[in-house]
Amino acid sequence: QAKADANNIAKVAPKAGDTFGAAGATYEVSVDKNDVKDAAREAVTVTGDNKAITVDVQPNATNHTTNYQVNFNG
Numbered sequence: 001q002a003k004a005d006a007n008n009i010a011k012v013a014p015k016a017g018d019t020f021g022a023a024g025a026t027y028e029v030s031v032d033k034n035d036v037k038d039a040a041r042e043a044v045t046v047t048g049d050n051k052a053i054t055v056d057v058q059p060n061a062t063n064h065t066t067n068y069q070v071n072f073n074g
Contacts, residue, residue, distance in 0.1 A: 011031070
């Protein structure tokens with residue numbers, strides 16, 4: 001059985017016709033591509049300590065992406 005917490009993006013289910021926990025049951029494990037993209041987005045941190053360079057963050061929830069536009073203000 002898949003671990004049920006917010007950090008687990010894998011899904012586990014018995015194969016069609018099998019019963020969860022039954023002897024001889026076959027399980028299918030899947031990971032949704034959008035869940036992977038969302039996890040990657042969470043892993044990115046953009047910081048700066050120089051006012052000459054700024055970053056505009058533009059998340060796109062529909063496509064599960066984030067665009068980072070870097071601007072030089074000097």
